[in-house]
Amino acid sequence: MSEQTRRTRVSAAGLYVPLLLGAVVTVTLGVYGSVHTPTGIAVNVAGFSGPQTVKVWLASGAALLALVQLVSAFAMWGKFGSRVPSWIGTLHRWSGRFAFLLTVPVAVHCLYALGFATYDTRTLVHSLLGCFFFGAFTVKMLSLPKRGLPGWTLPLLGGAVFTLLIGLWLTSSFWYFTTIGVRF
Amino acid sequence: MKRNGPLLTLLAGLALAAVLITVNLTVTARGGDDPDPVGFGAAPATTAPAESAPPAAPPTADASPAAPAAKVNAVWAGTVDGGGATIAISVTDGVAVAYLCDGKKAEVWLQGTAADGKLTLTGKKGATLTGTFGGGKATGTVTANGRKWTFTVKAVAKPSGLYRATATVRNAKVVGGWIVLPDGSQVGVVTVDDVPQPAPAIDPATGAVTVDGAALTAEPVTGALTTN
Numbered sequence: 001m002s003e004q005t006r007r008t009r010v011s012a013a014g015l016y017v018p019l020l021l022g023a024v025v026t027v028t029l030g031v032y033g034s035v036h037t038p039t040g041i042a043v044n045v046a047g048f049s050g051p052q053t054v055k056v057w058l059a060s061g062a063a064l065l066a067l068v069q070l071v072s073a074f075a076m077w078g079k080f081g082s083r084v085p086s087w088i089g090t091l092h093r094w095s096g097r098f099a100f101l102l103t104v105p106v107a108v109h110c111l112y113a114l115g116f117a118t119y120d121t122r123t124l125v126h127s128l129l130g131c132f133f134f135g136a137f138t139v140k141m142l143s144l145p146k147r148g149l150p151g152w153t154l155p156l157l158g159g160a161v162f163t164l165l166i167g168l169w170l171t172s173s174f175w176y177f178t179t180i181g182v183r184f
Numbered sequence: 185m186k187r188n189g190p191l192l193t194l195l196a197g198l199a200l201a202a203v204l205i206t207v208n209l210t211v212t213a214r215g216g217d218d219p220d221p222v223g224f225g226a227a228p229a230t231t232a233p234a235e236s237a238p239p240a241a242p243p244t245a246d247a248s249p250a251a252p253a254a255k256v257n258a259v260w261a262g263t264v265d266g267g268g269a270t271i272a273i274s275v276t277d278g279v280a281v282a283y284l285c286d287g288k289k290a291e292v293w294l295q296g297t298a299a300d301g302k303l304t305l306t307g308k309k310g311a312t313l314t315g316t317f318g319g320g321k322a323t324g325t326v327t328a329n330g331r332k333w334t335f336t337v338k339a340v341a342k343p344s345g346l347y348r349a350t351a352t353v354r355n356a357k358v359v360g361g362w363i364v365l366p367d368g369s370q371v372g373v374v375t376v377d378d379v380p381q382p383a384p385a386i387d388p389a390t391g392a393v394t395v396d397g398a399a400l401t402a403e404p405v406t407g408a409l410t411t412n
Binding site: 037175 | 187189190191193194197198200201204205208310320321341343344366368369388389405
């Protein structure tokens, strides 16, 4: 497989379709968030005091896994020495999957109950980051199986997804913890 | 499997989102199963005759959800058209209390009813609020002190909403009103012996606030005001 990889011509052209689909995701989320009349409520998860606390903790779980993503990605790229444990790839894949799945209920609640909000800088930034996060994640997922992409593709996309998610966490959970308090 | 992994991840996320959306649509359409009635728009809330009713036994035939006698429970809050003032309307069992203020010195309290999608409230000195509600938002017009505001505000959930504190501090009559918006910002005015001033921030969790050195507790507005 590595032989084949080396022979494939390196070109960023393979990114066109992932980027296009990612853009579709981002725009779709933004348009839905703006057009759909927020209901103010959505289904709650048992065991928490309210929908906000559910989201705060789901997002915090995702942010924690995102840190695992960052460290495991560095390890995969040999930043912590050339001896890369074989399980790092598996860890990276599954922590990423769980992080993504944790963000889905949060995003559904945001879009369904609250919508694209522009009350102030924080909600505007959060809304924008949210739309871009799922777009960037789509691009990353669709780029992964492609051969012959430039070497910077995955670090760039992974870094973008990580930065967006941490930005989302800072503008929501971190804000909640520091403004409302740490609650369950 | 390996090459399809990322695609499967995306599809799994999409499937999860679809399931959640479906559950949401089902529950909000049915209305009786609401775990968080505070933020409800009017239409679904009218199907919940009693908040304490257990969510079990979903209605089998709910073709006509609007029982005329059902009471409205909702809170809407937001900025009036053009900015400059903030309004909150809190409805408990059809009894509506509205508060409009600029966070500096202008404020007006109104009371009235919310039923059949219509808001009808009145306040001191001939102040009026008329409007409509439904679909998670309320729209209307407030007239007070010779001025007029129009608004379209969304349903909000705790800790957002309308808070009020009344007390006597060193023989001065203190009435405070606060609107807490979904972004966590607050707008409020405290009137001490009929002299309005910007209100200090309350702790939205406990309602605790210090006015002129006295510790007060702002309560979420539910039902008719005790002193207007």
